[in-house]
Structure formats: C-alpha cells, structure tokens
Amino acid sequence: MLRICIIGYGKMGHEVERVARERGHSIPLIVDRNNHNEINSDKFKNVDVAIEFTSPQIAKQNVQACFDAGVPVVCGTTGWNDQLSDMIEKARQGRGTLFYASNFSIGVNIFFKLNQLAASILSRVEDYKPSIIEIHHTQKLDAPSGTAISLANIINAHMPSYSGWSLLPNNITDDKIPIQAVREGAVPGTHMVTFESDQDIIRLTHEAKSRKGFALGAVLAAEFIYNRKGFYNMDNLINFD
Ligand SMILES: NC(=O)c1ccc[n+]([C@@H]2O[C@H](COP(=O)([O-])OP(=O)(O)OC[C@H]3O[C@@H](n4cnc5c(N)ncnc54)[C@H](OP(=O)(O)O)[C@@H]3O)[C@@H](O)[C@H]2O)c1
Known part of the structure; x- marks a missing residue:
C-alpha cells in the first residue's frame, strides 16, 4: 500500500483518487489551487509518491517541488513540452524521479x-x-x-x-x-x-470510453516508480516484446 499525494484535484485528480483507493492505497494529501503551499509541507515530504494532473502553467513548478522534496512523481499534465525536456534531463541525472506519459491509457x-x-x-x-x-x-x-x-x-x-x-x-x-x-x-x-x-x-x-483508463495507468506508474530513481515512461511499464 502506498501513501499517494494527488496534485491537481480536477477531473483526473478525482478519477485517480477513486482508482488509487480501489487498489488499496491511501491519499494523505491532496494539493489543489486553494492549498498549493502544502506542496512545501512536511506532510508532503512523507508521502511515497505524487500523481500530478494540473495545467501546463504550473506543471514544471510542481514537478520541481517533488524533486526538491525527494518525492517520486507521476506526471500526466500535457501542453508543457518545451519545459518538460529539462525535467526529464534532471531525472536522468538522478536529481529526481519522474514518470511522464502524454497518455496513461x-x-x-x-x-x-x-x-x-x-x-x-x-x-x-x-x-x-x-x-x-x-x-x-x-x-x-x-x-x-x-x-x-x-x-x-x-x-x-x-x-x-x-x-x-x-x-x-x-x-x-x-x-x-x-x-x-x-x-x-x-x-x-x-x-x-x-x-x-x-x-x-x-x-x-x-x-476512450471514460477517464478511468488514464487514471489506472497513472496509479500503475506510481506503483512502478515509488522506489526507483531516474526517468520512466510507458515503455518501461508495458512489456511489448
Ligand atoms: N496523460 C494522460 O493520460 C492525461 C489524461 C487526461 C488528461 N490529461 C491532462 O491532465 C491535465 C489535467 O486534466 P484534467 O482534465 O484533470 O483538468 P482539470 O479538470 O481542469 O483539473 C486540473 C486541476 O488542477 C488545478 N490547477 C490548475 N492550476 C493550478 C495551480 N496553479 N495550482 C494548483 N492547482 C492548479 C485546477 O484547479 P482550478 O479548477 O482551480 O483551476 C484543477 O483542480 C491536462 O493537462 C490534461 O490534458 C492527461
């Protein structure tokens, strides 16, 4: 069982919460726009992994906050490709753990x-x-x-x-x-x-028939990275050979 922080409590955040609870995980912290400063709290540092679905304007800042706190992060926010490559590089250098997919289904x-x-x-x-x-x-x-x-x-x-x-x-x-x-x-x-x-x-x-497939993929990604270092994507999660 993992302690998961959900960052972004919109359509995907709610779906991730449902799927994570179904799979036996706990959600000790949900960070949304109204309590965004909790991403710097001790409570945040104590989670096993974060799952981030917010907006292209805040995604890089959120992923950096996860790196700073030593919390592995699964990120599904799209539309910030120009900054994403920096964060992938940092993760590859061991300065954080990131699992990114433009589509988790x-x-x-x-x-x-x-x-x-x-x-x-x-x-x-x-x-x-x-x-x-x-x-x-x-x-x-x-x-x-x-x-x-x-x-x-x-x-x-x-x-x-x-x-x-x-x-x-x-x-x-x-x-x-x-x-x-x-x-x-x-x-x-x-x-x-x-x-x-x-x-x-x-x-x-x-x-896609619903958002459940995206949420399930993100939770599976969290189960995959919580104790790893570096950068991962769906090719690491699904064995196509
Ligand atoms: N990779 C995948 O498989 C996949 C699948 C579906 C969606 N997505 C992507 O995931 C992202 C989120 O999608 P969604 O449908 O869940 O969107 P959404 O319903 O709009 O939810 C986004 C959440 O993030 C919050 N947020 C926005 N700006 C913030 C900020 N500055 N600080 C803190 N929280 C902030 C929003 O709060 P407010 O409501 O107050 O703005 C909202 O609760 C989008 O980029 C979407 O394209 C990816």
Whole structure:
C-alpha cells in the first residue's frame, strides 16, 4: 500500500483518487489551487509518491517541488513540452524521479505501437499520406493534444518523407503531418489516424470510453516508480516484446 499525494484535484485528480483507493492505497494529501503551499509541507515530504494532473502553467513548478522534496512523481499534465525536456534531463541525472506519459491509457499505448507498425510498413509500399484528428471535451486547454503530438512523432520517425506536424487550419507544407483538433461536449479523448493513398484509406481509431483508463495507468506508474530513481515512461511499464 502506498501513501499517494494527488496534485491537481480536477477531473483526473478525482478519477485517480477513486482508482488509487480501489487498489488499496491511501491519499494523505491532496494539493489543489486553494492549498498549493502544502506542496512545501512536511506532510508532503512523507508521502511515497505524487500523481500530478494540473495545467501546463504550473506543471514544471510542481514537478520541481517533488524533486526538491525527494518525492517520486507521476506526471500526466500535457501542453508543457518545451519545459518538460529539462525535467526529464534532471531525472536522468538522478536529481529526481519522474514518470511522464502524454497518455496513461494502456489501450492508447498499444494504439501507438499499431501506428508505428502501420507507418513503417506503409512508408515502404505506397505513397500514403498520414493525417490525425483528435477530439476532446471543451475544457481542454492545449491543442493539439499531447497524444496527437506523440502519434505525429511516432509516424515521423517511421516515414522519412515527413518531419514535424502542423495544426490545422495553419498553412501546411507537404512534409508536415496535419493535425485537426476538435473540441466538443464531454469527449474524454478520441484519436483517429488516417493513411490515404490515391487508391484507398486506412484508418486507425482509439476512443476512450471514460477517464478511468488514464487514471489506472497513472496509479500503475506510481506503483512502478515509488522506489526507483531516474526517468520512466510507458515503455518501461508495458512489456511489448
Ligand atoms: N496523460 C494522460 O493520460 C492525461 C489524461 C487526461 C488528461 N490529461 C491532462 O491532465 C491535465 C489535467 O486534466 P484534467 O482534465 O484533470 O483538468 P482539470 O479538470 O481542469 O483539473 C486540473 C486541476 O488542477 C488545478 N490547477 C490548475 N492550476 C493550478 C495551480 N496553479 N495550482 C494548483 N492547482 C492548479 C485546477 O484547479 P482550478 O479548477 O482551480 O483551476 C484543477 O483542480 C491536462 O493537462 C490534461 O490534458 C492527461
């Protein structure tokens, strides 16, 4: 049983709390906007691990506070990629323990592997053009989603004629993967990857039915890192071999 601090008590924070309790863990501290200074408290230093789902503006500060307190942190906040690489580097140097995933759902991580396979095969056989559509609830702050960016990076790595992505409706050059971000209703997260040639269309879709899959992945990540040092991601948690 772990003592888990939840940082960010919004939609994901509540779901993480439910899943963590179901798995027998305790939640001695929840840090949200109204009690943010408790991240510097002794109570915080005494938890085994923190799980952070907040906003791109505060994520780096929260992860740094975890490093300073010696608390391993699972972070799922998206939209702060420019600063994230610094924190990954610090963790790799042993200055903190960080598990980061743009998407904690096990199904999405299998979906990443399927897209990797599709991209590497299609780059060899035909002139297939990739494109991505992501659909999320209207309160989502960042666009495109971290998951759509991860998908674009995976496809880029396996289709040499592409480098980078561009968010529609911005102008787009032939070497960029177009990403369309749709915001509607309460959609927890849908990602659709299309590979289109003159002859046909291949489409792979992942549709989250709720936030539970993300929360479960984050709690499994906490169980994985609480006694480790360094940087980890979903490839360390799921054995694809
Ligand atoms: N990696 C994944 O698998 C995954 C899955 C789902 C979501 N996400 C990401 O996780 C993040 C959170 O998503 P969510 O749906 O839970 O959002 P949310 O419902 O808006 O919750 C965010 C929580 O963080 C709090 N917060 C914001 N700024 C803060 C600050 N300066 N200090 C302390 N607390 C602060 C918010 O408080 P207020 O309400 O007072 O602002 C709110 O309680 C987003 O970046 C989202 O894209 C990742």
